[in-house]
Amino acid sequence: MANIKSAIKRIKIANRNNLQNKIYLSKIKTSTKNYFSVLSDLENSPTEENRLKAIKSLSLLFSRIDKAVKRQVLHKNTAARKKARLSTKLNQAN
Template sequence: MANIKSAMKRIKVIKKKTARNRMVKSQLKTAIKKFEEALTVGNFEDAKAKLKFVEKKLMQAAAKNVIHKSKASRKVSRLATKLNKAV
């Protein structure tokens, strides 16, 4: 455990940021699963709407540095490709 006041503060700040990052990543995974579920069922209109939502969430996460912007773009690209192949 840290003895210096600034180090103790950093530990608190890091805990908060870690919790937020974990929450955002969990939301992303859930949104992606819902998109893929809609694809497997064959509900393409719903899948398109969910893809738009996933893209928005990925870009927001990239903007907040939860994930890298290239990773967000790559995910969107791959999901869009999946949708296009299914249709």
């Protein structure tokens, strides 16, 4: 444990930010799992309804990734890579 007052404050701030970052990352992971389940439905039965669900799910996931970038939870290049790979999965499923 730190003895200097400013170091103690920095530890508290780091812990607070860590908890806030976990919220955003958790939402991204949950949305990703949902997206892949919808994507597997699309692959099993390629209907227009399933395709629209997949696009809607991807849109929500992109939104959450962009919000994480805006709040500096994810680096912009990491977000771009994730989004590109997720889009590729959707295009392969069609």
